[in-house]
Amino acid sequence: MNVIQAVKLYITKMTEESGPGMKVILMDKDTTSIVSMVFSQSEILQKEVYLFERIDNQAKWDSLKHMKCIVFIRPTSENIALLSRELRSPKYGVYFIYFSNVISKADIKTLAECDEQEVVREVQEVFADYLAVDRHLYSFNIVGCLHGRSWNQQHLQRCSQGLVALLLSLKRRAVVRYEAGSEPCARLAERVRDLLRRETVLVDNNIPYNGGAPQPQLLVLDRRDDPVTPLLNQWTYQAMVHELLTINNNRVSLEGVADVPKDFKEVVLSAEQDEFYAKNLYSNFGEIGQTMKALMEEFQRKAKSHQKVDSIADMKNFVEQYPLFKKMSGTVTKHITVVGELSARVAAQRLLEVSELEQELACQSDHAKHLQHLKSLIANESVRNEDAAKLVALYALRYEKHAGNALPALVEALKGRAGEAAARAAVLLLEYGGAHARQSDLFGLQDAVKITKRLFKGVKGVENIYTQHTPLLKDTLEDLIKGKLRENLYPTLGDDLNGQRRPQDIIVFMVGGTTYEEALCVHQLNQAYPGVRIILGGTTIHNSASFMEEVKSAMAGLHRIHTRHIRNV
DSSP states (O other), X not given: OOHHHHHHHHHHHHHHHTOSSOEEEEEOXXXXXXXXXXXXXXXXXXXXXXXXXXXXXXXXXXXEEEEEEXXXXXXXXXXXXXXXXXXXXXXXXXXXXXESSOOOHHHHHHHHHHOTTOOEEEEEEOOOOSEEEETTEEEOOOXXXXXXXXXXXXXXXXXXXXXXXXXXXXXXXXXXXXXXXXXXHHHHHHHHHHHHHHTHHHHHHHSOOOTTSOOOEEEEEEGGGOOSGGGSOOOBHHHHHHHHTOEETTEEEOTTSTTOOGGGSEEEOOXXXXXXXXXXXXXXHHHHHHHHHHHHXXXXXXXXXXXXXXXXXXHHHHHHHHHXXXXXXXXXXXXXXXXXXXXXXXXXXXXXXXXXXXXXXXXXXXXXXXXXXXXXXXHOTTSOHHHHXXXXXHHHHHTTTOTTOOHHHHHHHHHHHHOHHHHHHHHHHHHHHSGGGOSSOTTOSSOHHHHHHHHHHHHHOOSOGGGOOOOHHHHHHHHHHTTOSOTTTSOEESOOTTOSOOOSEEEEEEETOEEHHHHHHHHHHHHHSTTOEEEEEESOEEOHHHXXXXXXXXXXXXXXXXXXXXXXX
């Protein structure tokens, strides 16, 4: 199961079916992102696509009848209206239309009526209706999918349609399981099941029966069950970049960074297009420094070997090697710029000290020690307001039921240094993901196995204090792989044709967003369990800032029930 390959196959099919000749690709906002995630501009140019147009923002070109137009859009009512307008007065010679998901017969009829000049050669459904972030990671780029415990209906429709497209693109006839304690998970699971039933013919035509093999499982989880993971500073390359600089559709803006070379104001970080990034996205920060040093040394060696260009043979050799040399030069500059900025921020924002307490709050229970350390960091002006707010939120989650809970006083101290908005954010997080909202035993306070695991880990010691935490998702997936995931907590919707056997293919979807730390977990599980294939996705991929926005959006306008005792915020 490789989501990048699945989307690439569809886009390659579109460019090949239109035959040879100059082509334009006409997209909407969503499909533009879908294509750019899996193809670089140079790769798509090799497929004779010379023009990229947005259907909602078309420039007034002269008629380009010599060009073929590949239309790739989502089947929304707005897009149907825009495409109808285009077909009434066509700018291009012929049109090959591809919808990223199922389109209704009524919409097909509307388009047919508009095609008076008979320029449409093809209308097809392709199921590339999600962002393929990595081979085992996908997203819908939606922040703020819920209001309280209820879906925004537009986002519910987008996610359910996107998940059906995902299953069709991967050719997996999955049984749907969901977190029983979560109403949003139940609603989404039901909607996906209903869509799959309604499109039975489409499913049968696209997905072969897998005989007696265990049926793939689509597991729908709720972010509220683990509100800790998105709050933590990360120390692997990809996750660190997202936390400190923000990755948006594989792009990182360095606009505000001092002394950045002109060509590196925005850089692309894609494992498919950048070999160094692919090899190092899961390396920790210490390893990255060593790898960068080795890369620099290799670059210097190659640079020296190109200094002498005396003979024709030297010139020929240089020209042959130059594209590779230039590419390597760009790679070195890009990653040194990014790593340099990460390093500067770690030092300036006291992130090692902040991260140490974050990890302790997430993994250990020592109230007096943690409270004292937290108070000292709140008083430290070098610590950013948002980091102080995250630490208070982690304390609130960890010690919610503790007899000596000092949250009101901490909130007051936070309010004094960072203002009411920061203090309120910490309180809203407890309202959003406190014990009342969670199905799981997040901190392992009741589960005897988890308590034993924690004690054993404490005795054995931890290799790295900054990476003690493992997401709840890891335990959930290991239970599922071993056939131990309890049916009463994660019920099955629809028919499991082959009974509840251990699944080999698992597709996870996190309502409320997933993280790069959880993507690393899935990568490790894929390696640890040969024969098991897991892919992970969510409404979005969070860093701590976007997660705080998610919480704020979900709690907007709602009365606080579980944190009413904390006044004046």
